[in-house]
Amino acid sequence: MEYLIIIIAILVGLGAGGGYLLVSSRRHRRATLPPPKPEPKAPGPAPTDTDERAGAGGGGLDLATEAVAEPAAPEIEVPPPSAGRMVRLRGRLARSQSAFGSVLLGLLSRDSLDDAGWEEIEDTLITADMGVAPARHLVEQLRTEVKVTGSKDVRALLRAQLIEAIGPDMDRSLRVSRHGGRPAVLLMVGVNGTGKTTTCGKLARVLIGDGHTVLLGAADTFRAAAADQLQTWGSRVGAAVVRSDRDGADPASVAFEAVKEGTELSVDTVIIDTAGRLHTKAGLMDELGKIKRVVSRQADVDEVLLVLDATTGQNGLRQARVFAEVVDVTGIVLTKLDGTAKGGIVISVQRELGVPVKLVGLGEGPDDLAPFEPAAFVDAILGS
Ligand SMILES: Nc1nc2c(ncn2[C@@H]2O[C@H](COP(=O)(O)OP(=O)(O)O)[C@@H](O)[C@H]2O)c(=O)[nH]1
Numbered sequence: 001m002e003y004l005i006i007i008i009a010i011l012v013g014l015g016a017g018g019g020y021l022l023v024s025s026r027r028h029r030r031a032t033l034p035p036p037k038p039e040p041k042a043p044g045p046a047p048t049d050t051d052e053r054a055g056a057g058g059g060g061l062d063l064a065t066e067a068v069a070e071p072a073a074p075e076i077e078v079p080p081p082s083a084g085r086m087v088r089l090r091g092r093l094a095r096s097q098s099a100f101g102s103v104l105l106g107l108l109s110r111d112s113l114d115d116a117g118w119e120e121i122e123d124t125l126i127t128a129d130m131g132v133a134p135a136r137h138l139v140e141q142l143r144t145e146v147k148v149t150g151s152k153d154v155r156a157l158l159r160a161q162l163i164e165a166i167g168p169d170m171d172r173s174l175r176v177s178r179h180g181g182r183p184a185v186l187l188m189v190g191v192n193g194t195g196k197t198t199t200c201g202k203l204a205r206v207l208i209g210d211g212h213t214v215l216l217g218a219a220d221t222f223r224a225a226a227a228d229q230l231q232t233w234g235s236r237v238g239a240a241v242v243r244s245d246r247d248g249a250d251p252a253s254v255a256f257e258a259v260k261e262g263t264e265l266s267v268d269t270v271i272i273d274t275a276g277r278l279h280t281k282a283g284l285m286d287e288l289g290k291i292k293r294v295v296s297r298q299a300d301v302d303e304v305l306l307v308l309d310a311t312t313g314q315n316g317l318r319q320a321r322v323f324a325e326v327v328d329v330t331g332i333v334l335t336k337l338d339g340t341a342k343g344g345i346v347i348s349v350q351r352e353l354g355v356p357v358k359l360v361g362l363g364e365g366p367d368d369l370a371p372f373e374p375a376a377f378v379d380a381i382l383g384s
């Protein structure tokens, strides 16, 4: 009986402790919320906006600004820092690693590599979507190096070659800070379904976590669902959203309004989501060209990020080429790398477009976007 009382007492004690932990972690979460800057504006544009909106070529739009972070909203947490995310998310590259790393390591651990072995390495690189020419070049260099140096550590040489092929010195920074008294403006472009809207949301979260204020512009006006999706991300991560409540509104007008609102609210970064209809090259050029032109009346477009689904291989590369022809792409976002064994696409897309991969998507969650780091990427796919 006494034992029973003691056990009950212990259980009650543990329960209370657990309860305290729960509360304190909630408290901690609240305490570390980002300050809700800027203050949310009342929905609807100010009456004086009319002239400029007409100037954007889409008069009569009914645009609404959604509130920014609510101070006490428990679902908005401070995201983990973006630096070093590639290392933290390395497990997401498991598919690439098993297709690539284990095959290569098996080969490389042999005492000496014969022709067939070297060919297998080349095939593995090609299968990973690296591209035939770069794969051949890399293997040739590797062979020469092994011969010349007599090194047995082929893995280390391969690692160095891969990092070199990816381009460790490319400028992968994002221009996301205010300049000239205006917000930085980012345009997200790419084919439907590649992950543009998701990337807008994840990137906003990264930037907010790094202390920026962000406004999202829903210039994919083709379907109302697209703006709803962006708005959901906005309220999830604490970013204001400018959208039209009318399907088929002029995307350039929404983009214009987003930059205008972002300027008035003094946010650091405006991210504009666009539609990805690849109807005709001329149509695409008209649409993206107009968005860029209209936005440029108020602020520079600092980044045009081309979102590419890593699982789409050669087809994705073809689409990327079309986008690169109609708009000056400044960086590539490679999404869905978590669902593919084809990590080599990093190398082929950079070669194809001459533009660096700046961000990679490694899952559907809000923190599954990482600044691209060549060495961490190579280590993840080679495995250690
Ligand atoms: N696994 C995975 N899924 C992703 C990633 N990025 C986006 N997605 C998913 O891809 C689908 C299309 O994304 P969405 O942002 O709507 O594409 P959009 O049409 O280009 O705007 C959604 O189901 C996303 O959750 C990623 O990095 N990894």
Ligand SMILES: [Mg+2]
Binding pocket: 196, 197, 198, 220, 226, 273, 274
């Ligand atoms: Mg979308």
